[in-house]
Amino acid sequence: MDDTEELRRSGLRVTAPRRAVLEAVRQLPHADADAVLTTVRASLPSVSVQAVYSGLKALADVGLLRRIEPAGHPARYERRTGDNHHHVVCRSCGAIDDVDCAIGPSPCLTPSSSHGFAIDEAEVTYWGLCPSCGVKSAA
Protein backbone atom coordinates (compact mmCIF):
# COMPACT_ATOMS: atom_id res chain seq x y z
CA MET A 1 0.00 0.00 0.00
CA ASP A 2 1.53 3.29 -1.04
CA ASP A 3 1.34 6.59 0.80
CA THR A 4 -1.48 7.92 -1.34
CA GLU A 5 -3.58 4.89 -0.60
CA GLU A 6 -2.83 5.05 3.11
CA LEU A 7 -3.91 8.66 3.24
CA ARG A 8 -7.12 7.96 1.39
CA ARG A 9 -8.02 5.00 3.59
CA SER A 10 -7.53 7.13 6.66
CA GLY A 11 -10.01 9.65 5.33
CA LEU A 12 -7.42 12.34 4.69
CA ARG A 13 -7.15 14.36 1.52
CA VAL A 14 -4.14 13.44 -0.53
CA THR A 15 -1.95 16.50 -0.91
CA ALA A 16 1.62 16.86 -2.01
CA PRO A 17 2.82 18.13 1.40
CA ARG A 18 1.22 15.19 3.18
CA ARG A 19 2.69 12.61 0.88
CA ALA A 20 6.07 14.27 1.25
CA VAL A 21 5.76 14.29 5.06
CA LEU A 22 4.87 10.60 5.09
CA GLU A 23 7.79 9.84 2.79
CA ALA A 24 10.19 11.95 4.87
CA VAL A 25 9.31 10.11 8.07
CA ARG A 26 9.81 6.82 6.26
CA GLN A 27 13.29 7.94 5.26
CA LEU A 28 14.14 9.38 8.66
CA PRO A 29 12.60 7.35 11.48
CA HIS A 30 12.38 9.44 14.69
CA ALA A 31 12.84 12.69 12.79
CA ASP A 32 11.67 15.91 14.39
CA ALA A 33 9.49 18.50 12.64
CA ASP A 34 12.51 20.49 11.52
CA ALA A 35 14.20 17.49 9.91
CA VAL A 36 10.94 16.58 8.21
CA LEU A 37 10.64 20.12 6.92
CA THR A 38 14.14 20.05 5.47
CA THR A 39 13.56 16.71 3.82
CA VAL A 40 10.18 17.71 2.44
CA ARG A 41 11.64 20.87 0.96
CA ALA A 42 14.15 18.82 -1.01
CA SER A 43 11.26 17.81 -3.25
CA LEU A 44 8.80 20.61 -2.51
CA PRO A 45 10.85 23.75 -1.87
CA SER A 46 7.93 26.02 -1.15
CA VAL A 47 6.17 23.99 1.53
CA SER A 48 5.39 26.07 4.59
CA VAL A 49 6.37 25.25 8.14
CA GLN A 50 2.70 25.00 9.02
CA ALA A 51 1.94 22.55 6.26
CA VAL A 52 4.48 20.23 7.83
CA TYR A 53 3.16 20.74 11.35
CA SER A 54 -0.44 20.34 10.34
CA GLY A 55 0.45 17.36 8.17
CA LEU A 56 2.27 15.70 11.04
CA LYS A 57 -0.66 16.38 13.33
CA ALA A 58 -3.26 15.09 10.88
CA LEU A 59 -1.22 11.95 10.21
CA ALA A 60 -0.63 11.32 13.88
CA ASP A 61 -4.32 11.88 14.65
CA VAL A 62 -5.40 9.11 12.29
CA GLY A 63 -2.60 6.81 13.40
CA LEU A 64 -0.42 6.85 10.29
CA LEU A 65 2.35 8.37 12.37
CA ARG A 66 3.24 8.03 15.99
CA ARG A 67 4.47 11.05 17.85
CA ILE A 68 6.99 10.71 20.65
CA GLU A 69 8.08 13.54 22.90
CA PRO A 70 11.21 12.79 24.89
CA ALA A 71 11.73 15.24 27.76
CA GLY A 72 13.91 18.11 26.67
CA HIS A 73 13.68 17.35 22.96
CA PRO A 74 11.33 18.47 20.22
CA ALA A 75 8.70 15.91 19.21
CA ARG A 76 9.79 13.06 16.97
CA TYR A 77 7.69 11.08 14.52
CA GLU A 78 7.82 7.51 13.29
CA ARG A 79 5.84 5.25 10.98
CA ARG A 80 5.99 2.17 13.14
CA THR A 81 2.59 2.45 14.77
CA GLY A 82 0.09 0.29 16.53
CA ASP A 83 2.45 -1.88 18.54
CA ASN A 84 3.30 0.57 21.32
CA HIS A 85 6.96 -0.34 21.21
CA HIS A 86 9.29 1.74 23.34
CA HIS A 87 12.34 3.92 22.86
CA VAL A 88 15.89 4.42 24.05
CA VAL A 89 17.01 8.04 24.04
CA CYS A 90 20.63 9.15 24.22
CA ARG A 91 21.09 11.72 26.98
CA SER A 92 23.97 13.24 25.12
CA CYS A 93 22.95 13.56 21.47
CA GLY A 94 19.24 12.75 21.56
CA ALA A 95 19.53 9.77 19.22
CA ILE A 96 16.55 7.45 19.46
CA ASP A 97 16.18 3.77 18.77
CA ASP A 98 13.26 1.40 19.00
CA VAL A 99 13.01 -1.12 21.80
CA ASP A 100 10.53 -3.95 21.79
CA CYS A 101 8.10 -4.33 24.62
CA ALA A 102 9.83 -5.11 27.87
CA ILE A 103 7.37 -7.83 28.77
CA GLY A 104 5.16 -9.61 26.27
CA PRO A 105 2.82 -7.98 23.78
CA SER A 106 1.47 -4.48 24.15
CA PRO A 107 0.03 -3.05 26.27
CA CYS A 108 2.88 -4.66 28.09
CA LEU A 109 2.79 -3.14 31.54
CA THR A 110 0.26 -3.12 34.28
CA PRO A 111 0.80 -0.70 37.10
CA SER A 112 0.67 -2.11 40.59
CA SER A 113 -1.82 0.57 41.55
CA SER A 114 -3.79 2.88 39.34
CA HIS A 115 -5.36 5.30 41.86
CA GLY A 116 -8.65 4.98 40.03
CA PHE A 117 -7.22 6.12 36.72
CA ALA A 118 -8.54 4.39 33.59
CA ILE A 119 -5.21 3.63 31.96
CA ASP A 120 -5.01 3.07 28.23
CA GLU A 121 -1.30 3.21 27.55
CA ALA A 122 2.00 2.48 29.20
CA GLU A 123 4.79 4.53 27.69
CA VAL A 124 8.34 3.45 28.42
CA THR A 125 11.42 5.51 27.70
CA TYR A 126 14.90 4.23 28.40
CA TRP A 127 17.60 6.84 28.97
CA GLY A 128 21.30 6.35 28.52
CA LEU A 129 24.15 6.90 26.10
CA CYS A 130 24.15 5.74 22.52
CA PRO A 131 27.11 3.70 21.29
CA SER A 132 29.03 6.64 19.88
CA CYS A 133 28.40 9.02 22.81
CA GLY A 134 29.24 6.22 25.25
CA VAL A 135 32.65 5.80 23.63
CA LYS A 136 33.35 9.52 23.80
CA SER A 137 32.45 9.85 27.48
CA ALA A 138 34.53 6.79 28.40
CA ALA A 139 37.60 8.29 26.74
Added chain:
Amino acid sequence: MDDTEELRRSGLRVTAPRRAVLEAVRQLPHADADAVLTTVRASLPSVSVQAVYSGLKALADVGLLRRIEPAGHPARYERRTGDNHHHVVCRSCGAIDDVDCAIGPSPCLTPSSSHGFAIDEAEVTYWGLCPSCGVKSAA
Protein backbone atom coordinates in the same frame (compact mmCIF):
# COMPACT_ATOMS: atom_id res chain seq x y z
CA MET B 1 15.85 16.98 58.54
CA ASP B 2 14.43 20.36 57.61
CA ASP B 3 14.72 22.14 54.29
CA THR B 4 17.59 24.33 55.40
CA GLU B 5 19.60 21.33 56.46
CA GLU B 6 18.82 19.47 53.23
CA LEU B 7 20.02 22.40 51.18
CA ARG B 8 23.23 22.71 53.17
CA ARG B 9 24.01 19.01 52.92
CA SER B 10 23.59 19.15 49.19
CA GLY B 11 26.14 21.91 48.98
CA LEU B 12 23.64 24.59 48.03
CA ARG B 13 23.46 28.01 49.58
CA VAL B 14 20.45 28.44 51.77
CA THR B 15 18.35 31.27 50.41
CA ALA B 16 14.79 32.30 51.08
CA PRO B 17 13.63 31.54 47.51
CA ARG B 18 15.11 28.05 47.59
CA ARG B 19 13.57 27.20 50.92
CA ALA B 20 10.25 28.47 49.66
CA VAL B 21 10.53 26.41 46.46
CA LEU B 22 11.29 23.28 48.44
CA GLU B 23 8.37 23.98 50.73
CA ALA B 24 6.04 24.69 47.81
CA VAL B 25 6.84 21.37 46.14
CA ARG B 26 6.24 19.62 49.44
CA GLN B 27 2.81 21.23 49.61
CA LEU B 28 2.00 20.60 45.96
CA PRO B 29 3.43 17.33 44.71
CA HIS B 30 3.71 17.33 40.89
CA ALA B 31 3.38 21.10 40.71
CA ASP B 32 4.67 22.90 37.64
CA ALA B 33 6.92 25.95 37.75
CA ASP B 34 3.98 28.31 37.57
CA ALA B 35 2.19 26.72 40.52
CA VAL B 36 5.42 26.78 42.48
CA LEU B 37 5.85 30.45 41.65
CA THR B 38 2.36 31.28 42.85
CA THR B 39 2.83 29.35 46.07
CA VAL B 40 6.25 30.84 46.74
CA ARG B 41 4.88 34.33 46.25
CA ALA B 42 2.33 33.74 48.96
CA SER B 43 5.19 34.03 51.44
CA LEU B 44 7.74 35.92 49.35
CA PRO B 45 5.76 38.25 47.08
CA SER B 46 8.76 39.69 45.28
CA VAL B 47 10.44 36.48 44.15
CA SER B 48 11.27 36.53 40.47
CA VAL B 49 10.28 33.95 37.92
CA GLN B 50 13.94 33.16 37.34
CA ALA B 51 14.63 32.60 41.01
CA VAL B 52 12.01 29.87 40.93
CA TYR B 53 13.33 28.34 37.71
CA SER B 54 16.93 28.44 38.84
CA GLY B 55 15.95 27.15 42.26
CA LEU B 56 14.06 24.25 40.73
CA LYS B 57 16.99 23.48 38.47
CA ALA B 58 19.55 23.64 41.28
CA LEU B 59 17.41 21.46 43.51
CA ALA B 60 16.79 18.95 40.74
CA ASP B 61 20.50 18.86 39.85
CA VAL B 62 21.48 17.80 43.36
CA GLY B 63 18.62 15.35 43.63
CA LEU B 64 16.46 17.14 46.17
CA LEU B 65 13.72 17.38 43.57
CA ARG B 66 12.79 15.17 40.69
CA ARG B 67 11.64 16.72 37.48
CA ILE B 68 9.12 14.98 35.27
CA GLU B 69 8.09 16.17 31.83
CA PRO B 70 4.92 14.56 30.53
CA ALA B 71 4.47 15.05 26.79
CA GLY B 72 2.39 18.14 26.13
CA HIS B 73 2.62 19.51 29.64
CA PRO B 74 5.02 21.87 31.38
CA ALA B 75 7.57 20.18 33.64
CA ARG B 76 6.41 19.05 37.06
CA TYR B 77 8.45 18.66 40.23
CA GLU B 78 8.22 16.32 43.18
CA ARG B 79 10.13 15.63 46.36
CA ARG B 80 9.86 11.88 46.23
CA THR B 81 13.25 11.12 44.74
CA GLY B 82 15.67 8.25 44.47
CA ASP B 83 13.21 5.43 43.93
CA ASN B 84 12.45 6.01 40.24
CA HIS B 85 8.77 5.43 40.78
CA HIS B 86 6.48 6.08 37.86
CA HIS B 87 3.49 8.26 37.03
CA VAL B 88 -0.04 8.16 35.71
CA VAL B 89 -1.04 11.24 33.75
CA CYS B 90 -4.61 12.18 32.96
CA ARG B 91 -5.02 12.85 29.24
CA SER B 92 -7.84 15.23 29.96
CA CYS B 93 -6.77 17.46 32.84
CA GLY B 94 -3.09 16.60 33.25
CA ALA B 95 -3.45 15.40 36.83
CA ILE B 96 -0.55 13.22 37.92
CA ASP B 97 -0.32 10.49 40.50
CA ASP B 98 2.53 8.28 41.62
CA VAL B 99 2.67 4.64 40.64
CA ASP B 100 5.05 2.21 42.23
CA CYS B 101 7.42 0.25 40.09
CA ALA B 102 5.62 -2.12 37.78
CA ILE B 103 7.98 -4.98 38.48
CA GLY B 104 10.11 -5.18 41.59
CA PRO B 105 12.51 -2.55 42.84
CA SER B 106 14.03 0.13 40.64
CA PRO B 107 15.53 0.13 38.12
CA CYS B 108 12.61 -2.12 37.42
CA LEU B 109 12.69 -2.68 33.69
CA THR B 110 15.22 -4.23 31.40
CA PRO B 111 14.76 -3.73 27.70
CA SER B 112 14.81 -6.82 25.56
CA SER B 113 17.36 -5.19 23.30
CA SER B 114 19.41 -2.10 23.89
CA HIS B 115 21.05 -1.49 20.50
CA GLY B 116 24.35 -0.87 22.22
CA PHE B 117 22.99 1.94 24.38
CA ALA B 118 24.30 2.15 27.95
CA ILE B 119 20.96 2.50 29.70
CA ASP B 120 20.78 4.05 33.15
CA GLU B 121 17.09 4.70 33.61
CA ALA B 122 13.75 3.28 32.59
CA GLU B 123 11.04 5.90 32.73
CA VAL B 124 7.44 4.72 32.67
CA THR B 125 4.44 6.94 32.10
CA TYR B 126 0.91 5.61 32.19
CA TRP B 127 -1.70 7.56 30.26
CA GLY B 128 -5.41 7.52 30.87
CA LEU B 129 -8.22 9.37 32.56
CA CYS B 130 -8.23 10.37 36.20
CA PRO B 131 -11.25 9.40 38.32
CA SER B 132 -13.05 12.71 37.88
CA CYS B 133 -12.38 13.09 34.14
CA GLY B 134 -13.34 9.44 33.60
CA VAL B 135 -16.73 10.08 35.16
CA LYS B 136 -17.32 13.14 32.99
CA SER B 137 -16.45 11.38 29.73
CA ALA B 138 -18.63 8.38 30.58
CA ALA B 139 -21.62 10.64 31.15
Added chain:
DNA sequence: GCCTATTCTGGAATCATTCAAGAATAGTGG
Protein backbone atom coordinates in the same frame (compact mmCIF):
# COMPACT_ATOMS: atom_id res chain seq x y z
C1' DG C 1 -15.56 21.47 -14.93
C1' DC C 2 -17.87 23.57 -10.67
C1' DC C 3 -18.50 24.00 -5.71
C1' DT C 4 -17.43 23.74 -0.99
C1' DA C 5 -14.90 22.15 2.69
C1' DT C 6 -10.32 21.28 3.68
C1' DT C 7 -5.63 22.50 3.41
C1' DC C 8 -2.00 25.59 2.35
C1' DT C 9 0.77 30.07 2.71
C1' DG C 10 2.75 33.88 5.22
C1' DG C 11 3.03 36.11 9.26
C1' DA C 12 2.20 36.99 13.95
C1' DA C 13 1.48 35.08 18.55
C1' DT C 14 1.95 31.86 22.43
C1' DC C 15 4.03 29.28 26.06
C1' DA C 16 7.59 27.44 28.89
C1' DT C 17 11.96 28.24 29.60
C1' DT C 18 16.63 30.30 29.33
C1' DC C 19 20.09 33.99 28.73
C1' DA C 20 22.36 38.37 30.15
C1' DA C 21 23.96 42.26 33.00
C1' DG C 22 24.15 44.21 37.03
C1' DA C 23 22.57 44.39 42.17
C1' DA C 24 22.12 41.72 46.36
C1' DT C 25 23.70 38.30 49.57
C1' DA C 26 25.38 33.73 51.79
C1' DG C 27 29.05 31.92 53.81
C1' DT C 28 34.13 31.99 54.57
C1' DG C 29 38.34 33.84 56.81
C1' DG C 30 40.08 37.31 59.65
Added chain:
DNA sequence: CCACTATTCTTGAATGATTCCAGAATAGGC
Protein backbone atom coordinates in the same frame (compact mmCIF):
# COMPACT_ATOMS: atom_id res chain seq x y z
C1' DC D 1 31.47 41.54 63.89
C1' DC D 2 33.27 42.88 59.20
C1' DA D 3 35.06 42.44 54.66
C1' DC D 4 35.50 39.59 50.51
C1' DT D 5 34.20 36.69 46.69
C1' DA D 6 31.47 33.54 44.48
C1' DT D 7 26.86 32.53 44.08
C1' DT D 8 22.24 33.84 43.54
C1' DC D 9 18.87 37.21 42.81
C1' DT D 10 16.35 40.93 39.95
C1' DT D 11 14.67 42.91 35.71
C1' DG D 12 14.07 42.48 31.07
C1' DA D 13 14.87 40.57 26.74
C1' DA D 14 15.51 36.37 23.87
C1' DT D 15 14.83 31.66 22.47
C1' DG D 16 12.73 27.53 20.32
C1' DA D 17 8.98 24.68 19.31
C1' DT D 18 4.62 25.00 18.23
C1' DT D 19 0.05 27.06 17.31
C1' DC D 20 -3.28 30.56 15.74
C1' DC D 21 -5.05 33.56 12.17
C1' DA D 22 -6.86 35.35 7.62
C1' DG D 23 -6.93 34.86 3.16
C1' DA D 24 -5.47 32.12 -1.17
C1' DA D 25 -5.25 27.55 -3.19
C1' DT D 26 -6.97 23.02 -4.08
C1' DA D 27 -8.84 18.05 -3.45
C1' DG D 28 -12.62 15.44 -4.31
C1' DG D 29 -17.71 14.93 -4.76
C1' DC D 30 -21.52 16.08 -8.09
